[in-house]
Amino acid sequence: MKILAVDDDPDLLALVAFALAQAGFVVVKAIDVPSALRVFAAEAPDLAILDINLPGGTGFEICEAIRKQSRVPVMMLTARGEEEDLVRALDLGADDYLTKPFSPRTLLARVRALLRRAGLETGGAMSAGGLHLDLEAHTLRVGEAEPVKLTKLETRLLQILIANAGHVVGTERLLTHVWGHRGSGDRQLLKQLVHRLRQKVEVDPAEPALLKTESGAGYRLDVKA
Amino acid sequence: MKILAVDDDPDLLALVAFALAQAGFVVVKAIDVPSALRVFAAEAPDLAILDINLPGGTGFEICEAIRKQSRVPVMMLTARGEEEDLVRALDLGADDYLTKPFSPRTLLARVRALLRRAGLETGGAMSAGGLHLDLEAHTLRVGEAEPVKLTKLETRLLQILIANAGHVVGTERLLTHVWGHRGSGDRQLLKQLVHRLRQKVEVDPAEPALLKTESGAGYRLDVKA
C-alpha cells in the first residue's frame, strides 16, 4: 500500500513518513505543489496526505488536481483548524481532515479508516516484524525491499508462520494448515516447500535468518523488533 | 437518501434532523440503543449518525451491531473529543467522526463526502488512470481514444478492477463479483472473459499493457497515468 505525504515541514514530514512506514506502508514524499503532482503521477499512490499550507501554493490545488484524474482517498492536514478550510477541503473532494498537532496513532487510525472505506484494505494482509504478507496478491515484502511473488502453498505456509511469529509451529500443524488433512506423514513436502521458500526470501538461504528450523519440533519465524 | 440520526439530546437531534431534511435527505430518528437498532432494521437507512453518549449504552454498540450486518457509512458524534473515542470508533468500523459542537454546514459537508465515498452518489461512471468506464452505457474509453462497447460481464469485471486499480484482485473475488456465487471453481469463465476483454481494449492483446495477469493470484489493472 503506497501513500503520498506532502508537507513543507521536514520534521513533520519525517514523522508522518516514519509512522506510516512502521505500519507497513510504502511512503513517497513531496514538499511542494509541483513535486507532489509529479510524484503522484509517477508513483500512483493509494492515498494522499496533503498539508494545506505549502510554499508557493496550497494543498487544495493538489487535491483538486488529483480529483480530476483519480478517486484515491485524500486526507488534508492543517494547523489552522478553521472551519472554512474543512468545508473547502471536503467540497473539493477530500475524504478526511486532520488538525495539527495530531498523534501518529490518530493518523494511522484515520488512514486505515480511509483505506477501508475506499475498499482498498485487502482484508487479507498480515504483518509481523518487518514482514508484510498480502494474501490476495500472494506477495511478501521484507522490510522496505521489493515485494517477492509467492506461490499458493508458500503463501499458506507464511500465513500460519506469521500468525505465530516468534513461536515454534509443529510439523503436524503446518502440514494440516497448508495441505489440509493428508496422511500428514508427508514431511518431504514440507521440507521442499521450506527449502523453496528460503530460496526466495532469505538473504542467505544456507543460513536462514527468518525461517528457522526447530529440530524435532517444526519451524519458527524469527522476528526482530 | 435515508439517514438514521441517534442522539438522546432532543434539541441537538432536532437540529441535525432539520439540517439534513433541509438538504433533501429523509431522516429517521432514535434516542437510545434499542430503538436505534429497531429503526435501523426497519428502515434500512443509507447512512447512520450516532451519538456516543446514550442513556443505557453507547453509540459504539450500535456501530458494532450495524457493522455486523451492513456496510453503510457510519458517522460518530461525541462531545468529548478524546482521542480514545476516535480510535475506538474507527476501529469498530465507523467511517467518520464529528466533535460537538459542530455547524450544520460541517455536518452536511461530511455527510456528502461519506455518501460520495460509499459510491452511493456515483452517476454510474468511474475512472482510474486514463480509463473511463461508463456503467450505464457499458462503454470504456482508454485515454482519448474512441469509447469501446462492452458486454454486461465485461463491465462488471472492469468495475471491480478499476475500483482496485493498481492492485491485485484475487480470482475468488473476481468470480463472486462478476458471477456472484458459483462453486467458485469456474476459473475457465474468467479466463475467457479476460481474454475477450483484452481483445477489445488492449493495443496488443498478446502483450497486455492494462489487464495484467498475476500468476497464481488473480488479475491487476495497471494504471500508468
Added chain:
DNA sequence: CTCGCTTGTTACCGGATTGTCACCCAAGGG
C-alpha cells in the same frame, strides 16, 4: 423464426507449481 451478439463449454499448448525420489550431511546410540 432467424439473425447476431453474448455467454458457456470443451480441448489443446506451454510454462509454472508441486510431488516424488535419490542422495548428502550431521548427530547420536549401540
Added chain:
DNA sequence: CCCTTGGGTGACAATCCGGTAACAAGCGAG
C-alpha cells in the same frame, strides 16, 4: 565404527494454471 534418524538439496515427473481457439447454447430484436 556402523547404523539410524532428521533435515537439506538437486533433479525430474506429474499436475495445475493461464492463454487461445473453436464451437455450442442462450437470448433479445426484428
